[in-house]
Each structure stands twice: as structure tokens, then as C-alpha cells.
Amino acid sequence: MNTAHQLLTDQLDIWTAAETKKKSGRGRSAGNGSNGISVYGVKKLRELILQLAVMGKLVPQDPNDEPASELLKRIQAEKARLIAEGKLKKGKPLPPISDDEKPAYLPGEWVCARLADLVNILNGRAYKKEELLDVGTPVLRVGNLFTSEHWYYTDLVLDDDKYCNKGDLLFAWSASFGPFIWDGDMAIYHYHIWKLDLYGDNTLYKRYLYTFLLEQTQKIKTSGHGVMMIHMTKEKMEKLVVYIPPLAEQHRIVAKVDELMALCDQLETQHTNAAEAHEKLVSHLLGTLTRAQSADDFSANWQRIAAHFDNLFTTESSINALKQTLLQLAVMGKLVPQNPDDEPASELLKRIQAEKVKLIAEGKIKKSRTLPPTAKNEEKFSAPQGWEQIEFCEIMELISGQHLKPSEYFEKPVNDSIPYITGPADFGDKGPAPTRHTCEKRAVSICNDILVTVKGSGVGKISVVYQKKLAISRQLVAVRPIIIDSEFIEKLLATLAKNFQKLSVGIAIPGISREDILHAKIKLPPLAEQHRIVAKVDELMALCDQLKTRITEANQLQQKLADVVVEQAVA
Secondary structure (H helix, E strand, O other), X not given: OOHHHHHHHHOHHHHHHOOEEEOOOOOOOOOOOOOOEEEHHHHHHHHHHHHHHHOOOOOOOOOOOOOHHHXXXXXXXXXXXXXXXXXXXXXXXOOOOOHHHOOOOOOOOOEEEEHHHOEEEEEOEOOOHHHOEOOOEEEEOHHHHHOOOOOEEEOOOOOHHHEEOOOOEEEEEOOOXXXXXXXXXXXXXXXXXXXXXXXXXXXXXXXXXXXHHHHHHHHHHHOOOHHHHHHOOHHHHHOOEEEEOOHHHHHHXXXXXXXXXXXXXXXXXXXXXXXXXXXXXHHHHXXXXXXXXXXXXXXXXXXXXXXXXXXXXXXXXXXHHHHHHHHHHHHOOOOOOOOOOOOOHHHHHHHHHHHHHHHHHOOOOOOOOOOOOXXXXXXXXXXXXXXXXXXXXXXXXXXXXXXXXXXXXXXOOOOXXXXXXXXXXXXXXXXXXXXXXXXXXXXXXXXXXXXXXXXXXXXXXXXXXOOXXXXXXXXXXXXXXXXXXXXXXXXXXXXXXXXXXXXXXXXXXXXXXXXXXXXXXXXXXXXXXXXXXXXXXXXXXXXXXXXXXXXXXXXXXXXHHXXXXXXXXXX
């Protein structure tokens, strides 16, 4: 019976190669280690360990073990004794187990039994609002088992069977479901939790039953039928068929599961440590590019990265970091060479100012009020030749969104109405897809405007307007470049997002002001260089996307390999 050990050692690359993802929840489950990280291959390995355990394939059988049929007789005798003494109610007779309910294979000394023949399934209690207090006996709710640290208490004195104590086996059966061995102090367990009370001490091994229920929970979740547990009744739980090994084998199974789960924890920790070290290395090396003080320094740093490109950019997060660095380099003037024949940005600014005066005279834009002076911005990097350091307000018009009352917008378009959009401005490549419309024209953006989120959870997020006209809420502002390449401004705003987030104030609805955007310090390149920057960024972003696609495909292949290995192991 070395199957699990061989899978751990012989297939190590399969178990640890797939994408690493954050996970939530408490306790050990099929996908949960101890460090808050889930590696797909290790998650599948945990599932496999549980499957092998309840199929009798994880540890060898011992012919000297007392057969499980004898154990079942003792459990039935103990249950009958408790009923005779009035300590247990006699329930409805359970139907015999059909062949369809039995597994295709079980070792010869194993038996099957319904859960209610093995344990007394006790209901929790529902509570009225006035019964839940800030002090008293803790009330254990499903949320406390999984994610919530908030506890309620009560001063009620209840029957003994409504309390759970350290070591009790519980089962949460609401939307978040699964077995738990309670490790806390005495508490009253809530209606959405069952306590599974064994019929005596020398009957079923509680931790084996926990392992079996964990595997059953895993099976429901991986099959995509988790919603079944929302409609789970006590009657259905009582009829659950449990596979029972001899008592001595139950102990061996649990010990082996613990041993192998600990090895899974080690695999995840090793993988996580390597992933974190990789992320820090990529971050540091990319940082040397944006911190370079000279062209020679930048070139040397880039050569170091280029020499190890295939080893550095092997994850989606590293490629995303590369994308952000490319944008940063673009707006710093380090992505494409300067051309001394380009019209300098100083002349471009003069043309922008002249265009502003013309548009104001024609009534096409409003004359902006004079902004208060800002503190001198000390920069580490001087602007490249032909560039100018300016404030954002000098090259664009800013249109603030407006709050519309429910009576001022509607779900379907009418004559002369325009789409109405709220934030955050993170609508993907096709721009915003409004579901509301309005006839109000107080805050209207037009095609190629760039929307910026200024209030709410997505401060700094941007999106380009593709509609002819679009009304915007006060969560948004529209940036309308004057003469400037709008695609360059879009990329520039993407690099300012973190700065805007730092400036965000407020708790309930955090946000930034118009002035935060208007006063933002930027470096303006010549118009011809703006076009070259946009072309180069688009070219490099396409290459990054191709690289990310290949990584995704490779990761999917690793996941399929892990699935196949598991399927073969349990076949």
C-alpha cells in the first residue's frame, strides 16, 4: 500500500506545478493546508488521500483485526441499551442499503451502515434576536467555523445536548458546510449545525468518521452540487451510507491521513516560499529599471533582466508586474528613443493653449477657474530632451460626473435619451456597457474620453468611452485630451492609479477631488514621440499577453495531468 507515498514522490512536479491561489476557510479540508495557499496539484492530492482512505486503499488490511461486522453489532447493542434506558429516542426504521448505494469495491472485512445507525444526530437551536447578547455562553454559528470572528452570546440555560464541548464532532449543513471536530470551549451550537454523538466510547473512531464525512463533503463540492447541502435535511443525513473498516484499521487510516496531509502542507509551504521569493526577485529587478539614473545604468539593468527573461517571467503575476513597469518606463521617456527633429513639447503646449482659447471662445469648453498654486514637486528624474514637466490640467478638459435622482434615469431608452453609467470605470476592452438611460445632459462624455473613477471602491480605475455620448455619475470624471494622443493619456493615467489611491480620503465612500487630478504632475513628450510610445507599448503588451496565454495553457495542462493521475489511482 505505497500508492500515496509514490504519488507524492514520483509525481512531485505535477502536484506543485499548477497555479498557486489564495484560499479561505478554517480547519483541514481536501483543499486546505495550514498556510492560506492552495496549489492545484496539492489540492488534488489531498482529495486523492481522502478517497483512498475511505475506499480501503490507503493502508493494508490486517486479517487479525476484528471484522467491522462485529464492531457494528456492538454499536447496535449500545444504541438499543440507550433506547431501553430512555436516554435515546427510538427513531423511524431506516431503509436497507441497496446495491446502488454501496461502492463498487470495499475490502472484505468492511461493512456499510447508515449514519443514524452509528451516531445520534442532534439538532442545534435557532435564536430570537433578543436572545443573542454581548456576554454569556458563546453561540457557535456556521460563520464562526469558517470565517467570522464575531461571536454572539446568550444567558439561556439549555439541555445538555444543545452544548458542544472540546472534541465533539460537528457538521455544518447550511451554505458553508462540512465536518469539524470542535477545538474550543463549551458553546451552544446553532440551528445550522448538527452534533454527531457516538453511541458509546468503544464503538466508532470519531476521527475516522470525521475523515469519511470530509471526503463526502469534498465529493459534493467538486461535483458542483454544493447547493445540495442548502436543502440537506436531518432525515437525508441520517440515511447517509458510511463505509466502516475494522476499528483498528480506522486508527491506522487516520494516522496515515495525518501523515500524508502533513506532507501536503510541506509541499505547499515549499511551493509558496519559492513563489514569494520569485515575486520579490522580479519586483526588485524591475524596480532597478525605473530607478536607473542614466541611460548606461538603465541599459545595464535591462541586460541583466533580459539574460534571465525565461526564468523570471513564468507566472501571471510576474507578467502583470512587467506590464506595469513597461507603462512606467513609457511615461518616463525610457521606452523609445527621443528624436531631436520632433517638435518639442514646449511648442506643443503653446498650440494646446491656443486651441483652448479657441474652444472657449466658441463655447465648446468652459473656462476653467484659476487653480491655487501647488508645492514644488521634487523629482528624481529630469525630463528627457524635448519633454516638459507640467500639471495635468494644462493639456485636457475635465468633466465631472453628476448625481442623478431615480426620477432622472430609467431602464430603457426613450427618444433623445443617452446611456447613463456609474462607476467604477473598469469595463474591459469594449468600454462601459450601460444598463440605464437619461435625458439629463449635465455631465456628458463623448467617444474617446477616458473615464476615471474618483469615488468608491475603485478609485483610479479607468476605461475608454466608445459610445457617441454617455452621461456619467459623480463616481466618475471624464478626461478629454486637447490635441494630445488620447491613447498616450490613457496609458499615463494607468500609471497614476496608485497615486490617486494614496490620495483617496473618506471611510464610507473614499474618493479624490478634481484638484487631485488637475494638479497631478506629469512629463509631456513631443506629440510624435507620444505616437511612437503608444505603438511600442501596444506591441510589448501583445507579447506579454501571448506569454501569459502560454503560461495559462501550460498550467491547464498541469491541472489535467493531476486530474488524470488521481483518476487512475482510484480506478
